[in-house]
Amino acid sequence: MTLAQQAAARNAVLPAPTRSLEQGLADILDFGLAIVPDVLTGDALQRAREALYRAAESDRARGREQKFGLDYAHDETNQRVWNVLSRDPVFEDMAFHRIAVDYVRGALGWPALLGNISANITGPGGGEMVLHADQIFVPEPWPDQPQGLNVAWCLDDFTEANGATRFAPGSHKLNRAPRAEDAAAATVAIEAPAGSAVVFESRVWHKTGFNRTEGEHRAGVFAWYTRPIYRTQENWFLSLKPEVRQFASDEMLVLLGYKTQGLGLVNGASPA
Numbered sequence: 001m002t003l004a005q006q007a008a009a010r011n012a013v014l015p016a017p018t019r020s021l022e023q024g025l026a027d028i029l030d031f032g033l034a035i036v037p038d039v040l041t042g043d044a045l046q047r048a049r050e051a052l053y054r055a056a057e058s059d060r061a062r063g064r065e066q067k068f069g070l071d072y073a074h075d076e077t078n079q080r081v082w083n084v085l086s087r088d089p090v091f092e093d094m095a096f097h098r099i100a101v102d103y104v105r106g107a108l109g110w111p112a113l114l115g116n117i118s119a120n121i122t123g124p125g126g127g128e129m130v131l132h133a134d135q136i137f138v139p140e141p142w143p144d145q146p147q148g149l150n151v152a153w154c155l156d157d158f159t160e161a162n163g164a165t166r167f168a169p170g171s172h173k174l175n176r177a178p179r180a181e182d183a184a185a186a187t188v189a190i191e192a193p194a195g196s197a198v199v200f201e202s203r204v205w206h207k208t209g210f211n212r213t214e215g216e217h218r219a220g221v222f223a224w225y226t227r228p229i230y231r232t233q234e235n236w237f238l239s240l241k242p243e244v245r246q247f248a249s250d251e252m253l254v255l256l257g258y259k260t261q262g263l264g265l266v267n268g269a270s271p272a
């Protein structure tokens with residue numbers, strides 16, 4: 001296939017990038033994902049990128065490096081940085097970004113919780129992740145609505161070659177997790193310039209791609225939100241840096257589970 005044919009094939013299965021929330025929410029219904037271009041630009045993008053690579057470097061220097069914190073087969077060259085919210089204020093700007101929260105409100109409703117915000121940096125030679133859906137903790141049969149939403153912030157250009165996240169667009173409509181026999185399902189790499197946000201619902205199948213480059217890293221920050229009945233993946237009450245809560249808006253307190261109704265109460269009342 002020529003490059004032009006490859007691009008045409010990709011366009012047939014992936015939504016076009018859009019700044020329209022209405023179009024993006026429709027794309028999530030149709031494809032399971034939406035691509036929002038130019039959300040982080042200029043200095044903001046540079047500061048975020050520097051903060052992430054600084055945190056990753058610091059973890060390596062202190063022997064706190066996390067290859068992958070869960071039980072998936074994964075690769076030595078990939079580095080996870082968990083709980084970036086406690087590492088630098090730039091990550092607050094992503095977790096609570098107006099565009100991200102508007103997508104959460106539109107796709108999941110309100111209130112919702114921020115389950116975690118962590119980074120995945122693929123390195124040269126980094127292997128593919130197992131194909132999965134993010135709501136694996138929800139017992140099947142699944143409800144017919146997504147239980148979570150991921151906002152992936154591209155801090156480097158995401159390319160097919162450097163391990164861009166690969167999706168099986170439309171797979172959310174199967175409303176089940178991929179099984180072993182689905183491992184080779186057709187996927188397409190999301191090629192998106194640094195500063196884009198890729199918003200995807202929790203049932204769409206996806207995985208980190210192979211990083212086939214010789215010297216490129218690909219950093220993505222993944223902000224994961226759920227409906228409010230699910231436990232957060234990160235335990236914010238133990239791991240959140242105190243000043244994030246101290247200066248948080250009401251909307252942030254809801255997303256962090258400090259301002260709540262019905263669940264997570266302290267002596268029958270919202271703690272904040």
Ligand SMILES: O=C(O)CCC(=O)C(=O)O
Binds near residue numbers: 134164209
């Ligand atoms: O790194 C990526 O591209 C995807 C990461 C992912 O799917 C996950 O952490 O669940």
